[in-house]
Amino acid sequence: MTENQFQVLRSLYAAVGSVGDAFGSEATSSGLVMPTRKPSLFDACREFFPERWTVQTLGFEGFVANYAKPADDPAIHAFVTLARHLKADAAYLAPGRFDPLAHSRGAFMLGVYLDSMEEAGTRFLIAFDRVET
Numbered sequence: 375m376t377e378n379q380f381q382v383l384r385s386l387y388a389a390v391g392s393v394g395d396a397f398g399s400e401a402t403s404s405g406l407v408m409p410t411r412k413p414s415l416f417d418a419c420r421e422f423f424p425e426r427w428t429v430q431t432l433g434f435e436g437f438v439a440n441y442a443k444p445a446d447d448p449a450i451h452a453f454v455t456l457a458r459h460l461k462a463d464a465a466y467l468a469p470g471r472f473d474p475l476a477h478s479r480g481a482f483m484l485g486v487y488l489d490s491m492e493e494a495g496t497r498f499l500i501a502f503d504r505v506e507t
Contacts, residue, residue: 379495382460386488389456390500392449397441397484403503405486409496415463415487418499428472429465434486437464441484460490460498467501479506 375383390405412418419429432440434457442454466474468482481503488498 375495379493382490382494383496385456386460386490386494386498389449389453393447393453393502394449395503396445396447396450397502397504405500405502408499408501410499411497412499413489413497415465415485415499418487418497419465419467419485422499422501423467424469426470428468428470429485430468430472430474432464432466432474432484434458434462434464437462437484437486457486457488460488460493463487463489481505 387407390407394404408418408422410418410421412421415431416429419427423429438454442450464487465485466472466482467485468480472482473479482505483501484504486498486500486502488494488500491497
């Protein structure tokens with residue numbers, strides 16, 4: 375790992391910690407950062423989540439439009455800026471069946487994948503808890 379990669383790694387953990395539970399969730403946990411060597415969002419989700427969990431593509435711009443912009447929080451905007459620089463993708467992650475269009479979606483996670491091998495020496499899957507009732 376280079377000094378620059380180490381600084382990116384530190385910045386990412388700090389950005390996720392600053393976001394905390396600011397995505398408007400009823401949950402109270404901060405994002406979970408999982409380093410991975412997997413080459414795609416789907417592969418990283420399969421690595422860290424139970425096989426029965428649903429992985430539904432949201433896309434990073436969908437994540438921004440639906441969750442980051444409405445929050446209007448400086449910590450979220452700082453995370454989004456960093457994630458965009460690190461080639462981000464996003465998905466809904468949920469146990470069992472999950473309808474992303476349902477009004478009351480229950481408990482799920484927002485997964486953000488960063489293809490940051492060059493910039494940080496690894497890739498990341500970040501999962502934010504969300505509950506909608």
